[in-house]
Amino acid sequence: MGFWFKKNKEEYPDFWKEYEKLFDRKSKKSTFKDVRFVAFDTETTGFDYDNDRILSIGAVGIKNKSIQVSDQIEVYLEQEIFKESTVEIHGIRKHGSLxxxxxxxxxxxxxxxxxxxILIAHHANFxxxxxxxxxxxxxxxxxxxxxxxxxxxxxKTKHLVYHTNSPVxxxxxxxxxxLKISKSDRHTAxxxxxxxxxxxxxxxxxxxRNKKIELKSLLR
Incomplete structure (x- = not known):
C-alpha cells in the first residue's frame, strides 16, 4: 500500500509556500459578493487517478455574481501518457501546434x-x-x-436529498x-x-431567489 511522506515546509518551492500562506489566517469574507470563485475543469486521458494524466486545465473567475472573462487561464500539459481513443472527445493530440x-x-x-x-467544478471530486x-x-x-x-x-434545486449513494x-x-446553456464549447477544459x-x-x-446570498449557505 502506497503513502506519501509529509514534507517539511522549507522543502517546498516558493510558489507553494506562497500558496499555503494564503490559508494561514481565517478569511473575513463572509458574503457571496466578497468572494472570488473559480470554476475549473480538467481534460484527462481517462478516469484512473493513478495511471491517467491531465491533458489540460481551464478556469475562469467569478466575482459578485458575474463571470470575469478577463480572469481566466488555460494550460496544456506535455503528454507523458497518450490514448488515441480519447482524442475524439477532447481533440488534444500528443503533437501539434498547442x-x-x-x-x-x-x-x-x-x-x-x-x-x-473557492473552487467550483462539476463532479468536483474527480x-x-x-x-x-x-x-x-x-x-x-x-x-x-x-x-x-x-x-x-x-x-438541491430539484429538492432531492443528496447523499453519497444517490442514484442521480x-x-x-x-x-x-x-438550465438552457449552450454546449458549443463542451469537452474543452x-x-x-x-x-x-x-x-x-x-x-x-x-x-x-429573493434572499441575501451568504457564503456559509453555499458551503453548508
Missing part, C-alpha cells in the same frame, strides 16, 4: 492563478483528485481551497439542457469551465 508545459509548470501556473478562491495526484507526483501538497460541486448544488448524478450535459461558471450562477439564483 504549446504544452511540463506537469509541474502547469501546476505552478494553476496554483498561482487560483490563490485562495477534478480535485486528478489535480491532487499531479501535485503529489511533483512533491507538493494537496489543494487547500474549499470546493463546490455544481452537481450537488443542482440536486446529473451530467454537465443534463445541466446545460435544464476552458469551455467546460465557462459552462460550469454559468451553471453555478444559474443554480445560485434558483437557490437564493
Amino acid at each position: 504549446l504544452k508545459l511540463s506537469e509541474k509548470e502547469a501546476l505552478r501556473l494553476f496554483i498561482a492563478y487560483i490563490e485562495d478562491a 477534478d480535485k483528485k486528478m489535480v491532487n495526484k499531479a501535485l503529489q507526483r511533483n512533491g507538493l501538497g494537496v489543494l487547500k481551497n474549499k470546493i463546490l460541486d455544481t452537481a450537488v448544488l443542482f440536486k 448524478h446529473y451530467s454537465l450535459d443534463e445541466l446545460c439542457n435544464d 476552458s469551455g467546460d469551465a465557462y459552462i460550469t461558471a454559468i451553471a453555478f450562477l444559474k443554480i445560485v439564483s434558483k437557490l437564493f
Whole structure:
C-alpha cells in the first residue's frame, strides 16, 4: 500500500509556500459578493487517478455574481501518457501546434492563478483528485481551497436529498439542457469551465431567489 511522506515546509518551492500562506489566517469574507470563485475543469486521458494524466486545465473567475472573462487561464500539459481513443472527445493530440508545459509548470501556473478562491467544478471530486495526484507526483501538497460541486448544488434545486449513494448524478450535459446553456464549447477544459461558471450562477439564483446570498449557505 502506497503513502506519501509529509514534507517539511522549507522543502517546498516558493510558489507553494506562497500558496499555503494564503490559508494561514481565517478569511473575513463572509458574503457571496466578497468572494472570488473559480470554476475549473480538467481534460484527462481517462478516469484512473493513478495511471491517467491531465491533458489540460481551464478556469475562469467569478466575482459578485458575474463571470470575469478577463480572469481566466488555460494550460496544456506535455503528454507523458497518450490514448488515441480519447482524442475524439477532447481533440488534444500528443503533437501539434498547442504549446504544452511540463506537469509541474502547469501546476505552478494553476496554483498561482487560483490563490485562495473557492473552487467550483462539476463532479468536483474527480477534478480535485486528478489535480491532487499531479501535485503529489511533483512533491507538493494537496489543494487547500474549499470546493463546490455544481452537481450537488443542482440536486438541491430539484429538492432531492443528496447523499453519497444517490442514484442521480446529473451530467454537465443534463445541466446545460435544464438550465438552457449552450454546449458549443463542451469537452474543452476552458469551455467546460465557462459552462460550469454559468451553471453555478444559474443554480445560485434558483437557490437564493429573493434572499441575501451568504457564503456559509453555499458551503453548508
